[in-house]
Amino acid sequence: MKIVISAMVLALTTLGAAAQEPALIPRPLKMEQKEGRFDFKSSPRIVADPVFKPAAGLLGEYLRLPAGTGAASAGSIVIVRGKENGYQLKIEQNRIVLSARQLADALDGVNTLRQLYLLNGSDLHLPAMHITDSARFGYRGMHLDVSRHFYPVEFIYKFIDLMALYKFNTFHWHLTDGAGWRLEINKYPELTKTAAWRTHNYCMDWWANGRQYLPEGNANAYGGYYTQEQAKAVVAYAAKRGITVIPEIEMPGHSEEVLAVYPHLSCTGKPYENSEFCLGNDSTFTFLEDVLQEVMAIFPSRYIHIGGDEASKKAWKNCPKCQQRIKKEGLKDEEELQSYGVRRMEKFLVGKKRKLLGWDEILEGGLAPEATVMSWRGEKGGITAAEAGHDVIMTPGGYCYFDSYQADPATEPPAIGGFLPLSKVYSYNPVPAELHAAKAHHVLGAQANIWTEYMPTTYQVEYMAFPRMLALAEVLWTPLQLKNWDDFKTRLQAHYPLLQKKNVNYYRPSYQLQIKTDIRPQTGSALITFDSEQYRPLICYTLDGSTPTAASAQYAGPFEIKGSAKIKAAIFRDTAMQGQPASLPLDFHKALGKKVTYNEPYYKGYAAQNEATLVNGYRGSLTYGDGQWQGFLNKGLDVTIDLEQATPLNSLSVGFMQLTGPGVYMPPAVEVYTSNDGQQFTLAQKIDNDVPPTHNKLIFKDFVFDLKGASARYIRVKAKTQKGFIFTDEIIVY
Ligand code: NAG
Incomplete structure (x- = not known):
């Protein structure tokens, strides 16, 4: 009898396994x-x-x-x-x-x-x-910056091998930047004798301590480069695996290292003063063409990436040679001077049967006729270029910058900033909704960029790349209708042991819970969904703000609640809570869903949910890029909420965040005014900010106003900027 049962169990398990895709x-x-x-x-x-x-x-x-x-x-x-x-x-x-x-x-x-x-x-x-x-996109890319930190060529092989396993077909090799030149160029030996070596190992230390280069062999020199033989071997290794290697040689900006060893190519003629090549000087073009000549002999790719990002253009303003060039070529300004440089390089590349690829700044001052654009400052550059009939590759910061944090920064190793969890990478669609359907074919695909200022080791690079690379792989390959986050997470479970077997260091899925709410102001109800990176987690929650235990209500799928609630939820293993609980105060407050008039515009790049943002019942989360925080520049926040009728008031609160790295600051003060006719407003209260601008860690603050006894139809909230952005959400009225 016993034997029969185990045979049955066995048969069932085999069947079950067979049914699983x-x-x-x-x-x-x-x-x-x-x-x-x-x-x-x-x-x-x-x-x-x-x-x-x-x-x-x-x-x-x-x-x-x-x-x-x-x-x-x-x-x-x-x-x-x-x-x-x-x-x-x-x-x-x-x-x-x-x-x-x-x-x-x-x-x-x-x-x-x-x-x-x-x-x-x-x-x-x-x-x-x-x-x-078959693939959805023809361009499926990964980028790696080997300038800010240098990685041995063996790691490049490993990276390419992993790319192939997940069906990427393009490796964008960022070989040169201010922090070190990384490719042997026979004609210009100083590039690897000096410009490839620096005083400090950790890029951010070097950056903070004078940014000096040292001769190769100096006992304190950190750096390295790839010989032409090594680079050729990488190209062959990649080609065998169906991967094209696109080399990037940065110009005209991000070139401090070149100008340190060949200072005659800079506007001042002195090392350590500029980061841009002098575009008034023909030697610059001779140098760049010579370099590209050797680069093309190593890399057979159709595309050659010439960088083009973040050139400050300041030195050109005061440089007689650059000004002379502007005059002689009939250029309008320094932007057109950059564009002149890009066109000149394009002509050279096209003459050698190659195509020019550059960051979206190459649009400024007019795009070179056949150039392809890599859109990194959001998707705007990509959309503009595609509408104009150019091919584009999408690498917008908000979805494709794998140097951003993957979870709450408090729980992560240092990174440059931002917040790009796995689920957000997975949600990306490289064809923007705003793009005219007839131009969609110009979007060749997308790519994640790994900038390595904060990644001194290959160990760290792997941690930032995995498993986000797997999410991007699916974005690039699988048709939209087959993409499914829960299904992806299920499959991902099987890839963790696979990555371990391949000795890959990867980020472990976090216990951070996301609480999603779909608020229906008409019925005063909301649909609540919990999501996390964990696979089928046990989630327990409360609605009164108390800390959940394993005995609290168990989450079994989206559920509806009526009225305000203080949702608090956490993931459990048996009876033990994992990580920190997530909470979300859901406010069916008096301003919910009411009309908001903007007396000053919000910043279009951070529109969040446009006019609905500030009173939609959702509060912004840990990142200003989450579609709930609304950004303001210049004159700051100035909005009027219409409560539709005179309404007795109790309190008002409005939230702000500060994150000094990307330039997000608290307002110096917040003012609340009330009115019954929408014309005459009286100041109800002004609250001063007490977070110093030097506080450089992420911090949130609710400015809470006591409005007891007041009654009004209109409420006006004003908050000036002190420097950079302010980010606001949500205005809650009781
Ligand atoms: C940008 C720079 C890059 C830097 C990165 C950090 C581009 C095209 N340019 O400021 O040099 O390492 O962001 O996220 O991304």
């Missing part, structure tokens, strides 16, 4: 499970059509199987030419057939098979299935 990331277009399984035990041969020989070789390496061309026998893995887009993979009882139209697609199929194999752990078989798959 494989945890592939990115999720393929179509997967169908079939009867039977393919066995690797007999050491099957991999046999490919001659055009797919490299794919067969690679698969052989991955699966440790013999590979070649020639005739297939029973039990073989064959790679054949197909007619359809993408690749088709048929895993059957006695064979595996991978078909593809071209090598790049066959390599994608190889990586699917490799992932299935790795996900299966030590099991030497794969369940039968048919996969039909």
Whole structure:
């Protein structure tokens, strides 16, 4: 009897396992499970059509199987030419057939098979299935800054290998920047003899301590560079895996290191004074063309990235040569001077059958005729360029900057700022809603950027890249309608052990809970949803602000509540709370959903929910980029709320945040006025700020006004800026 039961259990588990789809990331277009399984035990041969020989070789390496061309026998893995887009993979009882139209697609199929194999752990078989798959975007990129910190070439291999596993096809190698030049250039040896070495190891220390370069071999020198041989080997290694390497050589800004060793290329002629090349000087162009000439001999990519970001243009204003150039070329100003430089480089590159790629600043002063734009300051540059018929690659800071924090900064190693949790990366759609559908094809894809000011080790780079890279992989590959956050999280569970096996350091999903509310002012109710990075967490909550315990109500899915509540929720393991509870005061306050008139405009880049933001019942969270915090510049906040009728008042509170890094400060004071006719306002109270501008950690403050005894139809709230931005949410009236 006992034996029968365990046999039944076994049968059930096997069945259950068979019904489960494989945890592939990115999720393929179509997967169908079939009867039977393919066995690797007999050491099957991999046999490919001659055009797919490299794919067969690679698969052989991955699966440790013999590979070649020639005739297939029973039990073989064959790679054949197909007619359809993408690749088709048929895993059957006695064979595996991978078909593809071209090598790049066959390599994608190889990586699917490799992932299935790795996900299966030590099991030497794969369940039968048919996969039909192709990518949503043709450009699937990862960027890595090797200037701010230098990483050994072995790490570049590892990074590329992991990119391939998740079907990325472009590696953007940020090889030069002020913190160090990283590529051997034969004609200009000082670039690697001096400009690749600096006084301090940690970039931010170097930055804070005078930013000096040292000769190679100096006992205190930190740095390094890749030889041309090494770079060529990286290109070949990547190409074999279906990955194109795009080199970036920064110009005209971010070039302090070059000007330190070749000061005649700077406007003042002196080292350590400027970060921009002098564009009035023809030697600059000779230098850049010489460098690019050697770069092109190493990198066969169609695109060459010329940087173009954040040139201050200040030195050009006072430089007789630059001014002379402006005059002679009939340019309007320094912006057009930058554009002149970019066009000149483009002409050079086009002459060598290459294409120019640059950060979105290359739009300023007019875009070069055939340039492709990388949109990093939001999506605006990308939209403008695409509308004008240029190709674009989306890398907006809010979704693609993997140097941002992944969780509450208090719980994370130091990073540059920002907040980009896994779920936000996953939510990204590289085709902006505002873009005219007829121009959408100009969005070639997207890319995450890893700027490494705060990443002294490869260990840290991996931590910032994983698992966010997996979320981006799916953004770039899987059709929108198949994307599903919960399903992704489920599959992600299987990739943690895989990353461990590959010795990758990754960020562990946090216990931070997000409370989402869908408020319906008409019915005075709200739909509450909890979300976290954890997989199927046990969530317990209260609605009265008390700290939940394992005995509190258990979350079983979105639920509705009526009226105001103080939601507090946490994740539990058995009876133990994990991390800190999340709380959200939900306010069915008197101003909820009422009309707000802006006497001063909000900043369009941080519009949040536009006119609804300040009285929508949601409070801004830890980051000003969450779509709830509204930003104000210049004259600051000045809004009038219409309560629709004279209303007895009790209190008003309005929230602000301060985060000095990106220039977000408290207002010096907040004033509240009331009125019954919307014309004559009387000051009810003014509250001064007590957070000093030197407080450089993230801090929130509610300014709370006592309005007892007052009655009004209109309430006006004013708060000036002190410097930079103010960010506001929410105005709560009782
Ligand atoms: C920008 C800079 C980059 C820096 C990064 C940090 C671009 C195109 N330029 O200020 O040099 O490392 O952000 O997030 O991103």
